[in-house]
């Protein structure tokens with residue numbers, strides 16, 4: 001709860017009268033960098049929080065994570081069933097989380113097809129259609145030619161691309177948080193959780209204002225976070241903050257109906273927000289988004305070494 005008060009201090013304007021909408025998209029299912037024995041709890045905590053806030057979220061799956069020692073792990077597979085039972089949608093995030101920038105077109109397509117091996121029948125058995133794709137690392141083709149061929153390949157397999165506007169480096173906080181959790185370091189976990197929520201608030205405010213300046217209106221946003229222990233603990237506060245800001249939670253289908261998602265986007269080898277891609281395509285030089293706190297960045301760099 002302390003974190004929520006900090007967040008409320010960060011911005012006074014709830015601006016509820018405007019059309020503020022956001023899709024919650026959660027990547028790297030069933031669980032991102034989760035310790036053995038925590039996958040169930042992370043999944044249950046995320047789904048309970050999403051349902052409590054009436055969020056029609058979508059989770060993007062890496063099927064490679066369903067395997068242990070080369071064998072399909074039925075308990076991990078069942079975690080995906082829980083997402084569908086909770087009323088959430090699922091999408092393809094490739095089998096092995098390959099980045100398009102450094103992967104050949106043939107290998108990438110194979111990873112996309114491999115990534116729906118269990119997912120497509122699972123969706124169909126629950127009366128749904130597998131329709132959305134999220135690029136790992138948001139690498140959507142580094143050149144116009146590669147982007148166009150990638151788009152054509154994905155469309156050929158029946159996929160609609162899921163862009164991201166509320167992009168962020170949440171994974172840095174999440175990695176440090178997971179290490180602190182494994183070390184049973186409660187004070188570091190609390191410090192990281194508070195920093196995470198402040199950082200996410202700054203990031204959403206930045207991207208919201210960039211989009212408002214660019215379009216001259218509110219557009220429906222798409223937030224990217226991951227299925228990890230940090231969000232299992234802090235998603236409630238994060239969603240609460242969005243509600244305080246006047247955001248309504250919508251489906252990806254509803255968001256993508258907005259004409260902003262038909263705008264041309266600049267190509268990049270990096271994982272930029274789509275807002276930045278639209279700005280670059282329009283010849284603008286947008287400012288960079290808020291950075292991770294220096295001490296957390298240093299902790300991450302040290303832990304990754």
Ligand SMILES: [Zn+2]
Nearest residue numbers: 027028136137
């Ligand atoms: Zn991912």
